[in-house]
Amino acid sequence: MSDSIVITATALALAEQPAPSVPAGGKTASGAFSILRLPEEPADRRHTQLSSRLSRLIGELASRAGLLPADLAGPATGLVSGSRYGCSLVADMHRRLRELGPRGIDAVGFAQATHNFPVSACAIDYGIQGPGIALVSSHAAGMEALTCGRDWLLEGRCDRVIVAAFEDLEGPAAAHVELLAAPGAPPVHEAMALVLLERGSTARARRATVLAEIAGTAMMRPGAETGDLRAVAQRAFGHLPASMGILLAAPESASPPETADGAPMLVDCLAVGGLLALIRALDQPGPGDWLVGALDPRTGGIAAGLRCPPTACSEVAA
């Protein structure tokens, strides 16, 4: 019998207000559109701000899951990240080369300017030796990362996976977000969201609190199926739930999906949106089924069917 895949902890850093340390350049001259930046993260020489934030949030995630940092060490834990723009230092390399020539590029800076650097640096911090990769992809990259993590668990590659989504909107990435913003678009929030996935048997063995079970995932084609999410839910849950909440992150240009009555609103945080939807669904009181995910108007999206406790708890405990 195949094992269930459950969520045992989440962690979130979401820029809610313009941080005091963020220069006014975070806003356009007209003030019509803004990017809200996360506060600066203390980082030692081994880390960038981004990898330092990820490392800190992994610590929080482990603590919330009832795990010690040492529990993450070894091949039983995997780590995957998803992002739309990746690490801003990649673009910064190009700027330094343009302004300073070859001497402006140093070995440490180059090593840190790879999109998988946060994953790799945190793997070293915590001794994580399971599968590890970085996606720099569509607006649904966070959900693509979640799908990767779920694959690894279903395939028996490891027992738990830390799924991270982030946006690092500095320099050219911020300018590009601003370029794409439609008139009157809401602010874009820099964010980092983490979800800890575990095999049900692993969670059960350590008597972990289960926040939800992932019943399944469903791929959504670009421009299709967003008007009728029943087919998507059918695939994600394996049946059409009698009632469910729906929370799908979509950029301004995507077709607005249905939303359940009373569902929380999502802010635009690009590829973090799918995991933010998942976290917001888990924040809702009471048991229930949720269809959460993210849509990209050009490339489609991914939805996950969540069975929230007590159903998931009883299934895992059974």
Place this chain on the structure above:
Amino acid sequence: MTGSVVITGIGVVVRDAMGLDAFADWLMPGGALPDRPEHFDTSAFRAGNAYAVSPDRCATALARLGLAGLLPESDRDCAAHGLLAAAEALAMAGLDDAALRAACGCVMATTSGGMMDRFADAICAGDDGADYRLTAPPGATAEVLARQFGLQGPFASFSSACASSPAAFSYALSRVRRGDTPLMLVGGSDRMRAADFAGFNALRAMDRDSCRPFDQTRRGMVIGDGAAMLVIEDEAHALARGARPLARLREVGLALDAHHITHPSPDGLARAMRQALHRAGLAPDQIAYVNCHGTGTPVNDKTEVEALAAVFADESARPLISSTKGATGHLLGSAGAIEAVITILALRLGCAPAMATTAAPEPTRFPMPGPDGPAPFAGTFAMSNSLGFGGINSSLIFEACAGDAR
């Protein structure tokens, strides 16, 4: 769905060859030496040679396929290599039907992906950068390919340094095996950038002249660019529509070192290889050929031989090993994709390409091709390994299909 996944189409673009047949003919005798790239000046760098695809040749090939006029200039530059390789792979797989293409997904591997560097240049020069609206983000190449070829199935783009391609293969394999789609276009596409050139020079990881993998006098890598795209497909689906399987993609192993950002550890690669073998239900002595990462840096090649010695420890397990980076250069994020193609070619032809630049090979217990010609081997299974910055390790296993050669 059968769980068995085959390759039904392959496309290749490298400096010296466009197309699979031309690539095989050029590669097997050992390829050619690197030279200066056309599209940027490398004279300020300590090591300036590369295997860079000529932009003019690329533009001519796009025009010949009727792809040049369909895309704005910026799209072509971002995705040109991938477009050419994808067009060949989709044609070879017989995917000319719009409904089949709509079911097909697209998963790409890349180093830096889109055109954020050009976008940054544009805004720095006072331009609004609008030409790069769709092509600046790192995942833009995959978006261009999906849009151009009408691929509406599962989508993703991986950037995990030099192990990006196996990550893409792993995701694509899971999508087919899980029934999300019967077929996927998967591969890697990269355009050489001055920043990558500068970075590897800063690391002192580049040889001034040529890449000599596993040679006793090796001094480093030489960067290349290009693309390799493959159509992978559920075997039953492929056979039902009359497609010809070129090889089977048996498994992927993935493991982190957790050791050092730039210094690899043999332990991580050994775990990736063992994972792939275990998942494929194979013993080490069933692997006939290993296409190594083999960058030609002193540290990488030494680490890789140590990992191979650990996994193929039994005397009965002595696969032929080689690196082809002395012929293609190091395609970074796309390296795993081009080397997957080379591994499939080796299985189909029953021989590994000559290692023309390796005149004095390190003594190991593994046989290696010499510089003068391809090395024959007998066997059904072959492995392709990739290592990435940050300790990302991966191993692909392919199986020959009956009735080869190409």
